[in-house]
Amino acid sequence: MVGMERYLQQIEPALAAARDWIVTPSAWGQIVALALAVLLGWGAAALVRPMLLRLLSPAAGATGSLSLLRRQLRRLLPLLGPLFAAAFAAFGEEALRALFGTAGIAAFGKRVFLFLAVRAFVRDVLREPFLRAYGRFVVLPIVAVYAVGLMPTVAAALSTMRMPLGNLSFDLLWAMKFALFGGLIFWAGRWSNERSTAYLAGQEELRPATRQLAIKTAEVAIFGLAFLVLMNVMGVNLTSLAVIGGAIGVGIGLGLQQIASNFISGIILLIEGQATVGDYVELDGGEAGTIVKMTLRSIILETFDGKWIVVPNEHFITTRVVNYSDQGSANRLEAAFSVSYDTDINRVPAIIEAAVAKHPKVLGHPEAPDCELRGFGDSGIDFAVEFWVSGLDDGPNKYVSDVLFLIWNALKEAGIEIPYPHRVVELRGPEGGMRF
Structure with a gap:
């Protein structure tokens, strides 16, 4: 009880000052200004939202740049209420400062409305997982500290807390700035790189190698620029990067050849x-x-x-x-076959060349199908037909297999026999040999 009485005695002056202040015109003016800011802000948003919704709703199926921009702007409509309220609160703050010389409550309300706008932006507008996490765990805490008016105090406290890193050290305020600006800048770099890659990949008039070179060059340039911007924002002297470049050069010389x-x-x-x-x-x-x-x-x-x-x-x-340039260039393939020794081999080239030329993927340029005599084998006379196609004989294409089917059918229709191996076996005994 004694402790409670002592505590009440200590806070009694503060309570008395609050009672005296609450009845002043300045206090009532600020409370009324905040109430009006809430009513007018959300009321104005309710009036304006249907008009903006009609204006920012493109026709169904529209895919143009303007339609995309209108859809993106339509996603910002949940921010109307807090932003209007913050604007009215800011107007009331200026008017109250001019009348009474103080407007702390109105300023606090304005900051709270801005916090609600940022919260709505993170919750309702951001869809990419990285940006949502970035907004939730980095941006919102910072805006909350700003809303309660503790930003200068927290910044001063963080600047005195230093984190050692080997021979280097940095304060927590610098780390917070790095997290805030670094995440945003490199997300913007990644987004720009994706868009530039999609644009360059669609330039069909460029050679594929040129497109790849342009894509890689744009990627290096975008992320290099993002790194330089981040270093400049963080206050790092860019001339000190020469030291880093020298270290990288030494590393390449020692082990990164x-x-x-x-x-x-x-x-x-x-x-x-x-x-x-x-x-x-x-x-x-x-x-x-x-x-x-x-x-x-x-x-x-x-x-x-x-x-x-x-x-x-x-x-x-x-x-x-x-x-082998599987990019529409022609490749020559070959299919080997044999015919019986009883065949009139002078008929074979014309029959086979006509049959192979019927294949829809066989080209007439640079050369039409060409059937050649290759030699006289043990079981038959060896031929091979050479033909040109656009592509390779594997994967989805089975050119040689298709041509062999055509050769088989053509020879069957012409009555030409395809040989198979014959063997002669002799058995010798006391009474002489027998031959099979």
Whole structure:
């Protein structure tokens, strides 16, 4: 009881001052101003929202840039009430300061309305998971501290708390600024990179290698610019980056030669365009597949059985590479067959060439199908037909298999026998030999 009485005695002056203040015109003016700000703010939002909803609602199925912008602006409608209230509160604050010289409650209400606007923006407008988490765990706490008027106090306290990092140290205020600006800047960089990649990938008039080079160049430029902007915002002297560049140079000289070599090789490959996405290539080491992705460090090949092979860019520069150019260029294939020795072989080339030419994927240029006599085998006379197609004989295409079917049917229709091996067996005994 004694402690309670002592506590009441200590707060009695504050309570008396509050009672005296609450009956002043300034206090009632600020309370009325906040009440009016709430009523007018949400009332104005209720009046304006239907008009804006009609204005910002594009026609069904519209996909233009203007329609996209209107949809994005329509998502901001939940912010109308808090923003209108904050505007009316700010107007009331200025008027009360002019009349009474103070408007602390009105200023506090304005900050609370701004906090509600930011909260509505994070909750109702942001949809990307990263931005929602960023707004919830970084932006909202900072705005809450601002709303209660503790921003200067908290900033001063954080600036005195230093975190050691080896021989370096930084204060928590710097770390908070880094989290606030760094996340936003690099999200903007990632968003810009996605948009530039989609735009450049759609430029069909450019060679695939040129498109890949432009995409990688834009990516490096965007994130490099984001890094420089962040360093400038954080107050880091950009001339000190020369020290970092020297350290990176030493690292490359000591142990990153392969990474640097692959990086430079990737740039050379993208500039020269000797291999690009979609080409079917075979390396000296036996690796073969279709190029599905080219990065600044490696090239990814996909085999016809679905495996991915990661090949360092340097291998495409320093070793022999066979490029079958599966990008619409023609490739010559061959199908071998044999006929019986009883066949009039002078008839065979015309029959086979006419049959193979009927295949819809067999080309007449640079050469029509050509049937050649290859030799005289043990069981039959060996032929081969050469033909040109656009693509490779594997994966979804079975050119040689289709052509062999055509050869079989054509020879059957012409009455030409396809031989099979014959063997003669002799059994010798005391009474002489028998032959089968």
